[in-house]
Amino acid sequence: MALDFTAIDFETANGFRGSPCAVGLVKVRSGKAVETATWLMRPPAGHDEFDPRNVAIHGIRPDDVAGRPRFGELFAEIGGFIGDDVLAAHNAAFDLGVIRSALEVSDMAAPAYDYACTVVLSRRTYDLPSHSLPFVAEAAGVPLVNHHDATEDAAACAGILVDIAQRHGATSVEGLYGSLHLALPRHSEFIPGRDEFSAPTAKALRAVVRPAPSAAAPVPAGRRTWAPWPEEGGNPAANAAADPAHPLFGHRIVFTGSLGMTRAEAKSQAAALGAQPASSVTRATTLLVVGDGFVAADLARGNPAGGSGPKTSKARRALELRSAGYRVEVLSEGEFLQMLGGEWPARSA
Numbered sequence: 001m002a003l004d005f006t007a008i009d010f011e012t013a014n015g016f017r018g019s020p021c022a023v024g025l026v027k028v029r030s031g032k033a034v035e036t037a038t039w040l041m042r043p044p045a046g047h048d049e050f051d052p053r054n055v056a057i058h059g060i061r062p063d064d065v066a067g068r069p070r071f072g073e074l075f076a077e078i079g080g081f082i083g084d085d086v087l088a089a090h091n092a093a094f095d096l097g098v099i100r101s102a103l104e105v106s107d108m109a110a111p112a113y114d115y116a117c118t119v120v121l122s123r124r125t126y127d128l129p130s131h132s133l134p135f136v137a138e139a140a141g142v143p144l145v146n147h148h149d150a151t152e153d154a155a156a157c158a159g160i161l162v163d164i165a166q167r168h169g170a171t172s173v174e175g176l177y178g179s180l181h182l183a184l185p186r187h188s189e190f191i192p193g194r195d196e197f198s199a200p201t202a203k204a205l206r207a208v209v210r211p212a213p214s215a216a217a218p219v220p221a222g223r224r225t226w227a228p229w230p231e232e233g234g235n236p237a238a239n240a241a242a243d244p245a246h247p248l249f250g251h252r253i254v255f256t257g258s259l260g261m262t263r264a265e266a267k268s269q270a271a272a273l274g275a276q277p278a279s280s281v282t283r284a285t286t287l288l289v290v291g292d293g294f295v296a297a298d299l300a301r302g303n304p305a306g307g308s309g310p311k312t313s314k315a316r317r318a319l320e321l322r323s324a325g326y327r328v329e330v331l332s333e334g335e336f337l338q339m340l341g342g343e344w345p346a347r348s349a
Helices: 052-058 071-082 092-105 118-123 133-141 150-168 172-178 199-206 263-272 313-323 333-339
Strands: 005-012 019-029 034-040 087-089 113-118 254-255 287-290 329-332
Touching: 005 052, 005 071, 005 092, 005 150, 019 071, 019 150, 034 071, 034 150, 052 118, 071 087, 071 092, 087 092, 087 150, 092 199, 092 287, 092 333, 113 172, 118 133, 118 150, 118 199, 133 150, 150 172, 254 263, 287 313, 287 333
Parallel strands: 005 087, 087 113, 254 287, 287 329
Antiparallel strands: 005 019, 019 034
């Protein structure tokens, strides 16, 4: 079998993963990129509001997609480009979930896809402080200039998968997963009227618009409001029945700093996806999620707490363990949220 697949990357208009506004695809044949495609689109009706937080990430604004077809109108072309290929994405559960949720709210059937996740594969191939796309692309020798441009991100993902396959001596995606003693994941189909909505879609359809907490004391534009971390509290048991292909499954995860959700909620959601939350960084820790505006580039600047402030004690300990040879990875809030399905907590910025 040849190393054939299609790499895909979505950008979304808001925190609901079923709000795609751009997609980039790269078709690979025998380990070489042979064709690319990209579309700007309006998200499905009723889910097409642009959140400033998303706009700040990818730069796509409502005016950029005004008059464009909606996702449901374009999916025949997108699906035709993919064909029967294995889909590859960096944090594939999110991008496959975009297809599923966007088609669910469009009252359209969603096909099943076999897929490869380059986050999962990267962790089994490279020893990196962060497995965010820019770090992995650099490790794979793949250029990535405009991160969060859908086509460039898809091209980087394609190059990463080719490099990983070569490092493991695999000549196909199926062979690569087999060499790592993993089953090739499959994202199930959806038939309207027969199948239940996925959890993110069901939650989005139940959502109601709530008024601002206080019109008399609005939050100044651009200022982030944080949900303060409470005491560490308990650590729920990891869900052993969670999808083993999910990038959080099987990890021991610790949180530090302030995120847009309470620590109890963060732990609960991580545990539901098969991660085991813990309260302190130890030799057993494999993931540390850092809040307070941290981005992966802060690691390169030697500042895992983000901004110009001091490192948290947990972040310092994580870097010390890495220096001693332990495989602990540092995630930003945005990367963690995407692994949860891309939904921004109500109080995050």
